[in-house]
């Protein structure tokens with residue numbers, strides 16, 4: 001089982017499914033939401049994801065119509081995103097995991113939106129737009 005938490009520790013979650021391929025997303029929304037060069041996300045099955053404490057602190061921000069970005073309203077940690085059109089899936093912000101995982105990131109997405117100060121150096125595939133990537 002995978003477990004994770006936000007920065008303040010009040011939101012705790014468990015995930016009993018498999019992680020999908022890990023993507024580093026350079027879209028401008030992920031960059032702002034993380035305050036960093038990219039978001040590191042894995043698609044997961046919503047039915048196997050459970051908030052075990054702090055549910056009342058999870059706030060969802062609709063960053064574009066039908067897309068919700070969930071974070072802890074106390075400490076601001078991004079937790080997952082979801083699409084109204086794909087209720088069976090979440091995109092987990094894997095930096096919030098507290099249990100170790102063996103998988104490594106698979107690719108970069110929205111590489112065309114990357115910050116000009118970011119240097120790609122890991123040799124992983126880069127997809128310019130989400131539509132090009134194997135994520136969909």
Ligand SMILES: [Zn+2]
Nearest residue numbers: 006008072075
């Ligand atoms: Zn928190």
Ligand SMILES: [Zn+2]
Nearest residue numbers: 025026027030
């Ligand atoms: Zn993104």
